[in-house]
Amino acid sequence: xxKHSVVAMGLPGSGKTTFLAALWHLVSEKEVPCKxxxxxxxxxxxxxxxxxxxxWRAAKKQERTAQGGDKLVSMILKTEGGDPQTVTFxxxxxxxxxxxxxxxxxxxxxxxxxKEPGVLLFIHADKVTAPKWVVEEKLLxxxxxxxxxDEAEAEEVVDWSPDLAPTQVQLVDLLQSMQAEPLDVGPxxxxxxxxxxxxxxxxxxxxxxxxxxxxxLLDQFLKHGLNRDWEVxxxxxxxxxxxYDDDKTKLPAAERLREIDVPxxxxxxxxxxxxxxxxxxxxxxxxx
Amino acid sequence: xxxPEPQEDAAPRRCANPDCQVAVDGRCIExxxxxxxxxxxxxxxxxxxxxxxxxxxxxxxxxxxxASTTFSVDEADDVVKQxxxxxxxxxxxxxxxxxxxxxxLYDLFLLGQVGKVVFGQSFSLHAFEQAAHYSxxxxxxxxxxxxxxxxxxxxxxxxxxxxxxxxxxxxxxxGDRAGEEYLETRSNPLSxxxxxxxxxxxxxxxxxxxxxxxxxxxxxxxxxxVRQMLHAFVEAGAVRPTQRLALVLTKLDVIRKAxxxxxxxxxxxxxLVAGLRTDYGSNFGAVESFQIAAxxxxxxxKSGENLDRLLAYWMVEPLRYRPGPMVFEVPxxxxxxxxxxxxxxxxx
Numbered sequence: 001x002x003k004h005s006v007v008a009m010g011l012p013g014s015g016k017t018t019f020l021a022a023l024w025h026l027v028s029e030k031e032v033p034c035k036x037x038x039x040x041x042x043x044x045x046x047x048x049x050x051x052x053x054x055x056w057r058a059a060k061k062q063e064r065t066a067q068g069g070d071k072l073v074s075m076i077l078k079t080e081g082g083d084p085q086t087v088t089f090x091x092x093x094x095x096x097x098x099x100x101x102x103x104x105x106x107x108x109x110x111x112x113x114x115k116e117p118g119v120l121l122f123i124h125a126d127k128v129t130a131p132k133w134v135v136e137e138k139l140l141x142x143x144x145x146x147x148x149x150d151e152a153e154a155e156e157v158v159d160w161s162p163d164l165a166p167t168q169v170q171l172v173d174l175l176q177s178m179q180a181e182p183l184d185v186g187p188x189x190x191x192x193x194x195x196x197x198x199x200x201x202x203x204x205x206x207x208x209x210x211x212x213x214x215x216x217l218l219d220q221f222l223k224h225g226l227n228r229d230w231e232v233x234x235x236x237x238x239x240x241x242x243x244y245d246d247d248k249t250k251l252p253a254a255e256r257l258r259e260i261d262v263p264x265x266x267x268x269x270x271x272x273x274x275x276x277x278x279x280x281x282x283x284x285x286x287x288x
Numbered sequence: 289x290x291x292p293e294p295q296e297d298a299a300p301r302r303c304a305n306p307d308c309q310v311a312v313d314g315r316c317i318e319x320x321x322x323x324x325x326x327x328x329x330x331x332x333x334x335x336x337x338x339x340x341x342x343x344x345x346x347x348x349x350x351x352x353x354x355a356s357t358t359f360s361v362d363e364a365d366d367v368v369k370q371x372x373x374x375x376x377x378x379x380x381x382x383x384x385x386x387x388x389x390x391x392x393l394y395d396l397f398l399l400g401q402v403g404k405v406v407f408g409q410s411f412s413l414h415a416f417e418q419a420a421h422y423s424x425x426x427x428x429x430x431x432x433x434x435x436x437x438x439x440x441x442x443x444x445x446x447x448x449x450x451x452x453x454x455x456x457x458x459x460x461x462x463g464d465r466a467g468e469e470y471l472e473t474r475s476n477p478l479s480x481x482x483x484x485x486x487x488x489x490x491x492x493x494x495x496x497x498x499x500x501x502x503x504x505x506x507x508x509x510x511x512x513x514v515r516q517m518l519h520a521f522v523e524a525g526a527v528r529p530t531q532r533l534a535l536v537l538t539k540l541d542v543i544r545k546a547x548x549x550x551x552x553x554x555x556x557x558x559x560l561v562a563g564l565r566t567d568y569g570s571n572f573g574a575v576e577s578f579q580i581a582a583x584x585x586x587x588x589x590k591s592g593e594n595l596d597r598l599l600a601y602w603m604v605e606p607l608r609y610r611p612g613p614m615v616f617e618v619p620x621x622x623x624x625x626x627x628x629x630x631x632x633x634x635x636x
Contacts, residue, residue, distance in 0.1 A: 105350030131398055132425035134432045139587050149430050158428045160421040162414065166398065173356060173413050180354045216400040217407055224450045224457070225409040 004287045005088040007113050010122030011170060012094030015195030015239065019122065020073065020091055021056035022239035022267050023279045024049040027077060031264040036077040036280035036287075039084045044074040048091070056239075059258050061246045072113070077280070085287060088116075100177055101170045102162035114183050118286030119190045121171070125236065126199035128214050129167045168215035172225070179227050187229035191282040192222075197236035197270060207236035207270060233271065235282055241266030356414040358443035361484045364461045367446070368488070373459035374606050375444075377485040379521075380495030381513050382467030385538035385582055387434040389495070390445055390462050391419040392582030393599065396592040401452070403596030405603055408448035408457055415445055423583050432583055439466045442485045451603055458603060463489070471513060473520035480524035490606035491532045492572070493598075494518060496560065498539035498579075502546055502553045511560050518564060522571050530607040533572040534598060535561050540581035541588030554579070573607045 008016045027038040048071045055062055074088040090113040100106050106114065141148050158164075175190075177183055194200065194207050205213060211234055212219040222232055241260075243253040260266055267277045310316045310323060359367070367373055378386045394416040397407040410416065423432035444461040451458065463485030473480040480486055496514055500506040521527050537543075537557045543550035561577045569575045578598045581589030616630035 099350075100353060103350070104353045104355055106353055108351055111351045131395065131420075133395070133591065134423055134425055134427070134429050135583070135585055135591070137425050138430060156428070157422075158426060160418050160427075162417070164421070164424075164426045165413075165417045168398070169413055169417060172409075176409055176411070177353050182351050183353075217398050220397065220401060220407040221409065224406050225448060 004085050004118070005113070005116040006118040006120060006283060006286050007090060007116045008092065008120040008122060009097055009114070009174060010094055010120075010193075011097055011167065013127065014094060014122035014124045015193070015237075016094070016120075016122050017052055017062045017091055018056065019120075019193065019195065019237065019239045019279065020049070020089060021052035021062060023283075024053045024075070025056055026264050026267065026277070026279050027075065028053070029264065031262045032277045034278045034280045035284040036079060036087075038075055038077050040076040044088075045071050046073075049073055049075075057263050059240075059255075077283075079284060087283065087287065097174055098163060098170075101165070101173050106177075106183070111183060114178065115185045117185060117188045118283075119178065119188055120193055120282065120286070121175070121190060122193045122195050123167070123171065123211075123215075124196050125194040125210060125214075126196050127167075130214070131166045166217075168218040171215070171218050172221045175221065175226065179230070187227070187231075189286050190226075190230055190232045191286055192232065192234045193282065194234065194236045196238065196240070197268065198238040198240075198242060201236065201238075201270070206273065207234045210236070233282065233285060236268075236270035237279065238266075238268040239279065241268065354411060356411060358412050358415045358445055358464065359461065361442065361444075364444040364446075364488075367459050367461060371459050372456065372609070373461060374490040374602060375461045375463065375485065375488045376491050376493055376602050377463045377483075377489035378493045378495065379465075379470045379486070379517065380467055380538075381471045381497065381510075381517075382436075384467060384495040384497040386464060386467065386495060387419050387437055388423075388582040389493075389536075389538070389580070389595075390464060391416065391423060391434055392580075392592050393462075393595050394445075394447075395420055395423070395583070396595060397447075402592075403600050404452045405596075405599055406450045406452055408450050410445075410447050412444075412446045415443075419445075432585055434583065437464050437466045439469060442483065444485070449599075449603065460602065470517055473524070474513065474516040477520035477523040480521050480526045483526065486521055486524075486526035487528070489531055490608065491534055491602050492521070492527065493534040493536055493602075496535065496537050496557060498537050498543045498553065498557075501537070501556055502543050502550070507556060511556070514560065515564065515567075518568055522568055527568075527571045529571065529573055530610075531572050532574040532576070532601070532604070532607065533568075534601055535564060535575065535577045536598065537577070537579045538582065539584075540579050540593060541584035541586045544588040545586055576601055 008019070010016050026032070026034060027036060030037065052062055071091040072088060073091060074086050076084050077087050078084040090110075092110055092113065096107055096110045138148050162170075178188070192207075192211070194210060197207070200210055203210070211222075226232065242256070264277055267279055269276055269279055269281060271281065316323070364375065368375065378389060380386055393402070396402045401407070419435060421427050422429055422434060442463050442465040444463055447460040447462070449458055449460050450456070465483065465485065469479075469483070473483075486492065494514060494517070497510060500510045537554075540550075543553045546553065557577070557579070561575075565575050578594055578601070580595055580598060581591070581593040582595060584591060584593070618627050618630050621627050
């Protein structure tokens with residue numbers, strides 16, 4: 001049996017754990033046809049998988065992965081007619097990636113996981129922090145007749161800190177780090193997962209177009225700055241299917257999702273103009 | 289981190305230079321006879337900024353990743369030796385808009401390609417973000433600003449850019465030094481010899497502060513400063529014929545808001561450019577002029593207006609890459625035989 005690893009990267013709240021929960025439900029329940037199927041319950045951290053999949057089935061938001069509570073989960077999967085493969089998938093807290101951007105360092109354990117040749121990069125399609133400029137806001141307020149405070153009356157100036165940087169800048173830096181020492185391992189496959197795709201799909205753009213429109217610097221980097229021996233695919237993924245309940249609130253949307261008889265049908269993945277429920281597709285591509 | 293560059297407003301009148309207490313003791317640290325002659329006095333206000341607190345947890349067995357800051361001279365030299373590159377010296381008095389130019393160009397790449405040039409990589413992302421911060425809404429300022437560049441060694445902002453016409457990737461190194469140090473070359477021209485970015489520059493970019501050129505009280509001094517600075521660079525031997533010169537009028541948005549739409553200022557700039565071209569043009573491989581609004585404060589210009597033209601000029605293949613005739617020198621030697629062995633002339 002061969003062993004393969006895929007590493008999932010993404011800033012906090014980018015959908016890594018939800019993807020893993022939906023993936024585990026999909027391969028373990030076999031409700032819809034998938035490119036990869038699961039073979040054995042001999043998995044690492046199966047309790048974690050059961051817990052997050054249970055939250056997912058109940059249409060409840062996942063608890064955020066705490067830094068230091070990173071979970072290494074593995075599943076034994078196989079393609080139709082293929083040999084079983086152990087697929088390892090570290091569930092790393094997004095703060096670890098903030099630390100890479102902000103502090104210019106990477107936890108040694110996380111660094112070990114980041115040396116895998118298959119990379120899933122999660123980006124929440126609807127929570128991209130874009131840069132906004134003082135002068136634009138000022139002119140907009142003037143146009144609307146809202147008085148603009150002068151500097152002396154304004155709120156206290158906020159000093160720079162790395163987490164104020166636009167999402168696309170942080171992601172470009174993460175990918176640059178992945179192709180430089182000490183994380184460089186040569187050619188890789190990169191599957192970009194635009195999560196919460198149901199929130200963005202209404203704009204009528206493909207995942208590639210959405211990325212180009214919302215994150216032009218990242219788009220330029222992927223086309224011109226990424227090492228040429230890297231391969232990239234961009235997926236739009238809705239692993240939840242809609243909004244889920246949190247601890248305090250019950251949402252009608254979550255109720256509607258619970259009403260769907262086959263939970264796997266909540267899942268939607270879009271690639272190259274084709275939509276399906278098969279979340280294993282990017283994994284299969286990364287593993288081949 | 290450096291303090292934000294001061295901005296014009298109606299605050300109590302004092303000097304932008306935090307070391308100058310002219311408003312208190314009447315003594316100008318730069319030696320100007322009166323506050324009317326000082327380009328820094330009166331129109332600006334200092335906003336002190338404390339170092340940014342870290343919002344990140346303490347390191348845990350961390351492996352160091354590549355830094356994301358500006359390059360030292362040695363680091364920039366390594367880039368120049370290793371790959372096709374162009375070094376851009378951005379010179380001008382303080383507040384001319386040097387850091388705004390750097391931040392404004394970076395901001396344009398956040399929105400897409402700039403003219404025919406696309407972003408590839410940058411190992412200075414933290415530094416660019418810091419330079420751009422006080423023009424961003426996240427700073428909660430109500431007027432855009434840029435950090436003051438502090439005195440000291442020149443630092444280089446790094447970009448890997450691709451010319452979509454040729455497909456060539458070029459490392460672009462943007463030199464940033466405190467404006468005061470450039471201004472001081474007028475009194476001590478030989479100090480320009482110690483500025484490595486000038487000798488190494490493929491494009492020497494000299495900024496002319498549009499706001500000061502608009503002001504009749506400051507116009508003549510500004511022209512004199514620019515001319516004398518360029519003269520000092522030439523006199524110090526910091527200029528080579530393989531360099532191109534860009535003469536850049538900044539703050540186009542402010543100029544256009546003038547009663548005459550800036551006509552007079554544009555004429556003054558054109559006259560200045562013509563004079564500099566006549567007197568110093570032969571020292572450069574080419575001379576071009578530009579009018580830009582890197583980070584406008586008003587609706588008088590688009591953000592980054594004309595930076596695409598300036599960037600295209602920067603991205604032209606550096607003249608040092610073009611093969612030319614080798615110049616040999618006859619060594620000064622006592623023995624006639626030794627003088628028969630001419631050596632190639634090294635131009636630094």
